[in-house]
Amino acid sequence: MDTVAPLVGAALGRWALELAGRGWPVYPLRPGAKFPDWHRGDHCPGTGRCRGGHRTPEQMATTDPELITAAWGRAPWNIAVFPGPAGLLIIDCDPAKPGPGTMDGWTALQALAEQRGGPLPDTFTVTTPRGGRHLYYRAPAGCALRSTQGHLAAAIDTRGWGGYAVAPGSVRADGAYELLDDTDPVELPGWLVQANVDHGVTAVSGRTDTAVAVPGAFAAAAVREECRKVASTPYKQGRNKALSRAAYALGQLVGADVLAEDVARAELRAAVDSWGDAASIPKDYAVIETSLSAGRHNPRRITPHSTRTTGTRRHRAASPRKDTVAWTSD
Ligand SMILES: [Zn+2]
Incomplete structure (x- = not known):
């Protein structure tokens, strides 16, 4: 364990730098976990970095190589990537829930593409420890796409502003987040923009639906x-x-x-x-x-x-x- 941890930390640090190099702000997640190394707003002590009001990991996420090198030199943090400030929307396809007739997110997304007659181009893709996948797309400019849960389909979440994804290189007890396709993220297909903001389905927070008209x-x-x-x-x-x-x-x-x-x-x-x-x-x-x-x-x-x-x-x-x-x- 003592000899493994620094190696894991170094590899994670390299991943964090690689992602930041793409212009994607990152923030440490607790080692082996998927939660930020930070408190929630409702448990804010109002001190330190929160002296002037609570700050979220999204606000503190950075692409600064020096800060990243220093942080990952201290512990083998897992990595959160923040799609909002990165200009991305990440489609999170979960594995199928146990039970008859349930569909995994990736299969559901392909079915949705077929049904809508829209393309599903290859893009930057990460596999998750339990067989899910995260598809990284470039978000259209001037359109704040929010995170949604089960909005596109039961096993599909989206991560936009206010959300984050566990990034490749991260490890958990049950496996790793691995890069499946390193293609640069392509533009989010129009049908997916539309599907993400369609009304009639209320996302969990109740205020994530966003209109789609793209300003000049x-x-x-x-x-x-x-x-x-x-x-x-x-x-x-x-x-x-x-x-x-x-x-x-x-x-x-x-x-x-x-x-x-x-x-x-x-x-x-x-x-x-x-x-x-x-x-x-x-x-x-x-x-x-x-x-x-x-x-x-x-x-x-x-x-x-x-x-x-x-x-x-x-x-x-x-x-x-x-x-x-x-x-x-x-
Ligand atoms: Zn705080």
Whole structure:
């Protein structure tokens, strides 16, 4: 055990660096487990990294090689990859549950593709210890796809914003997460985007359905920038103001017909969710509605110039910030 652990740790560290090198933020999971090495929002001590309000692993996930090397040098952490900030949607196909007539997730997904007449292209794929598989797809720009459970089919979950997947290289007592196909993730097929956001089925959290209209580059950049500002506003430092300002600005784009209201709402809600402050969500969602509506009634005048200048700026929502990720401090 003493001789094996450092080897396992080194291999896991290399995997974490490899994934981060693809631009996918990672965070340590407890050794041999699938849970982050972190507390939940409802058990937040409000100290250390949470001094300014609870921080989630998604917010702290990083692609910084130095932080990763230091963290994985300390313990053989398993690895979580965060599809939201990575710009991915991961389809999690579970093995069949025991019992007559149940279908495993991968078979169900293939059946769904056939039924919808959509393609299921090869993409980055990871197998799980019990025979499931994770398919990594690139999420469409400007569309905050949330995690869903059993929404596509009974044995299929999706991992988007607010979710994570146990990454290849990770090990559990019952086996390993192994890379089955190292093809770079391909764009999520349109039929799967649609299936992921179809209404009529309520995902477990009850607020994961997201509209699908994809905004143009200008609106998408505005959405990313506004939501980045909201998500990065620390607890008790004007979150309410930041949120109402962002929602108003996006409401003005909705009023100008360059942004779908449900996309603006979904993105703003995702930014609020990223605060991890469940108790204030009803109030925050209400602020979004009020300010979106106020902005909509004062539409922004869109000129070709403003479209061009803002559209060329590329901000990634919730991109990991070195100065706020104090990984090595404890
Ligand atoms: Zn906390």
